[in-house]
Amino acid sequence: MKRNLQVSSLMVALGFLSTAAFAQVKNVPTIAGTTPFGSTTEYNTWSIGVNAGVLNQTNIFGFNRQGFNKLKNNVGYSAYVKKQLSPSFGLKAQYMGGKVGGINENASIGAVQEFEAKTPWSAAVSAEFLLANTNWRFINSIVKPYVSIGLGALNFETTTTTSVVSTTAKSQTKLYVPLDLGFKFAVTKGINIDLGYQLNWANQHFDGVPAGQYKSDLFSYAHAGLEFALGAKEKPSLSNSNPVATLVNDYTAKYDELKAERNALIAANNELKGQIEAINNDLKDDDGDGVANKYDKCPGTPVGVQVDGAGCPIVVKNETKIIEKIIITEEDKKVVAEAIKNLEFDLSKATIRPSSFASLDRVAALLIEKNFKLKLAGYTDNTGSLQLNMRLSKERAEAVKHYLVSKGANPNNIEAYGYGPNDPIATNATPEGRQLNRRVEFTLF
Known part of the structure; x- marks a missing residue:
């Protein structure tokens, strides 16, 4: 027991x-x-x-x-x-x-x-x-x-x-x-x-x-x-x-996965916001003279004063002008066409790549030699907002004008405009077409 x-x-x-x-x-x-x-x-x-x-x-x-x-x-x-x-x-x-x-x-x-x-x-x-x-x-x-x-x-x-x-x-x-x-x-x-x-x-x-x-x-x-x-x-x-x-x-694994995806989206969104803010800062024109602060060499120009491509006031001299007949040769057109063909910018920016300088130098020399006038028309594809594309196209045209003026061209003979996604020359449905639509056109007159 x-x-x-x-x-x-x-x-x-x-x-x-x-x-x-x-x-x-x-x-x-x-x-x-x-x-x-x-x-x-x-x-x-x-x-x-x-x-x-x-x-x-x-x-x-x-x-x-x-x-x-x-x-x-x-x-x-x-x-x-x-x-x-x-x-x-x-x-x-x-x-x-x-x-x-x-x-x-x-x-x-x-x-x-x-x-x-x-x-x-x-x-x-x-x-x-x-x-x-x-x-x-x-x-x-x-x-x-x-x-x-x-x-x-x-x-x-x-x-x-x-x-x-x-x-x-x-x-x-x-x-x-x-x-x-x-x-x-x-x-x-x-x-x-x-x-x-x-x-x-x-x-x-x-x-x-x-x-x-x-x-x-x-x-x-x-x-x-x-x-x-x-x-x-x-x-x-x-x-x-x-x-x-x-x-x-x-449940825990799926929660962690969704949380990681959410954090990645937030980081990407913040990065995109930073890029947009940087572009907006580049396009600011505090004195309202039509030249962005980034390219304005004479900030604070009074309202109503006519300025050149560098944002500086244009001095008008009282002198007799002799109007000459302007003849644009095939060789002149070839110089301009080559500049258009070789013109390249950094992605989503108005910074001209060094590979384009040589052909732009020849355009500047042509403007100086023959006193031609030049119209610059900037265009983009339809990617992004209309407001952003209008600003970017205008900025790129202004960048070309600024470069030509820096090489001695008369700023009064150069006009710069931005048309954004308007007037495309190819379809925006393909990468090739969008590449063709992103351009700056040169018109001598």
């Missing part, structure tokens, strides 16, 4: 310890590569288990002992194969062997005082329920209480001893019902420690005592062992997975 009390205390302590661990342990999801409501093919669903322990006729709960109250500990062993059908439910086929014995110290003369039932084998199919994986509060806890119940066949050969004689009955195979309670501890991704206590209801002749007040005999199996998941190493075990953990992980 004292030994029975010790075993009972040990199992109760184990229960409290496991419950405490179940409540306090950090959740360790093993759900990489799985999706909410995904197929079981995302998991390893097969596992095997081996364990060993102690077989006894009596049990820690103190019922159905048939008078065999004195412990007679014997080694038992077991192995099983399990198929997990859902995170909280599986079916397992179990083998168990060993021997069970009991002593009735209060047996009357002629009654069975001791028995020993050898169990070479037993085979049962059980339904197993993992309680942790049905609890949404604890996501993939390391400690998982479980309960299983099944039905199987038990082979046994019982030897009974009375005060007079020992008798061995013929080997029998009868139905039995195993009920297993315990805890599984997840130590790695695919390995669990299995601690359990199994009650087995067997045929009433299991202990060799004629039928009495109990319709069946009961023996217990306290065991410890390991459970190993089978399958690909990169997959998690279905028995270690909680559906809530998978859902939370999927």
